[in-house]
Amino acid sequence: MNTLAEENYLKAIYQLSGENNTGVSTNDIAKQIKTKASSVSDMLRKLSNKRLADYEKYKGATLTKSGKKVALKVIRKHRLWELFLVNKLDFKWDEVHEIAEQLEHIVSPEMVNRLDKFLDYPKYDPHGDPIPDKNGNIRVRKEVFLSDLSKNQIARVVGVKDSSASFLQYLESVKLLLGTELVLLNRYKFDNSLSLKLGAKKEITISNKVAQNLYVSTT
């Protein structure tokens, strides 16, 4: 079995390297986990010894097959629990991450699958992130950002890149939520801010930073 710390490192590596499994640096992991680079070096040696990561000194790390499997299990649990908290316990989407950070380490494969069933085999978590299935298969989202749209293009918000509480609360307040249909009305050269039409009539202007953190699907 893996310790809580190991699971957190594996998850961080997966989140930094994605499905293509590109190498990630010690420093990037340290930032992601909010720890020191020296701690990361120590842990990478351990993960390498346990064949959960491939690691050579000074050359970054990638997950092995079994490391990726562990990471995806943790992510599956995290996202299922977040959805449980939102759908069943009526939490808001900006309130669940820290709790899920704890729940993701509960060990009981049977419970996870029953939770999955209880939630009706959901495909996405409250932030639009795909939930890996019990075999660790995950739908990769083509990463189209709102900032990538061209003028007059129509799109629908399908996910957030930054899922910090402050960003989620901002989205809440301007009603730029998952599922929202929008049209890119204009892009202002000066600061790359964007004006949008939301739904039938609402018009808002958002910063480029906001647009860079929203995944959209262009149907």
Next chain:
Amino acid sequence: MNTLAEENYLKAIYQLSGENNTGVSTNDIAKQIKTKASSVSDMLRKLSNKRLADYEKYKGATLTKSGKKVALKVIRKHRLWELFLVNKLDFKWDEVHEIAEQLEHIVSPEMVNRLDKFLDYPKYDPHGDPIPDKNGNIRVRKEVFLSDLSKNQIARVVGVKDSSASFLQYLESVKLLLGTELVLLNRYKFDNSLSLKLGAKKEITISNKVAQNLYVSTT
């Protein structure tokens, strides 16, 4: 905040000393937690320093007010989660303890209260144990055991003392479940085994050890 280990020790002390808060010995705690007496000594010193337990060397320990509060919070979570697992995820009552042993350490007072609401403010867990309310109030059960009944007395099963999987599975197989109405037909002098009538017609014989581990209410 308290560590997972601290919470487990506080819970153990509470479970050994009960509501009257009698002193508990190092050895008893060690047995309860399945650890060594030397580890218990270490931890009792720590709990004492944190004012969670009163402890003098060689004289056993009791919980302080704040230690008891922590213990009851952990127990509340344990029992709510067990009920969730049984009522919502369709686990059987003999399958949930180990999972709840992990879930009881998740920190989020808001989540606990929402879980409580989601389960409709239940009073008892799947084993008949009372669930402390959000203020830490717990209904103490008068401890009447099936083995205490006299001949022809009528009673209803309301709880189990031993809630090991093997005992629960035995009860399942003889249909001696929570809520079962019964009459004590006979007590055999030889080994103190008991014959019972369950419900309208079923008759079974149980050992005294079984009877000593079943709480009943005599209405």
Next chain:
DNA sequence: ATATAAATTTAGACATGTCTAAAAATATAT
């Protein structure tokens, strides 16, 4: 190519919690 900067690793310390073996205190028996 060499100097400087940035990233990474190592060394050593610390915190938490566990264990075994030995010492000390308490309980029990004659």
Next chain:
DNA sequence: ATATATTTTTAGACATGTCTAAATTTATAT
């Protein structure tokens, strides 16, 4: 009252994971 057994504590080791400071390697700039 004294010997013996039991319980409890202490001492020292180990495992995990974190940190700071120093050393080393790699990247960047001139």
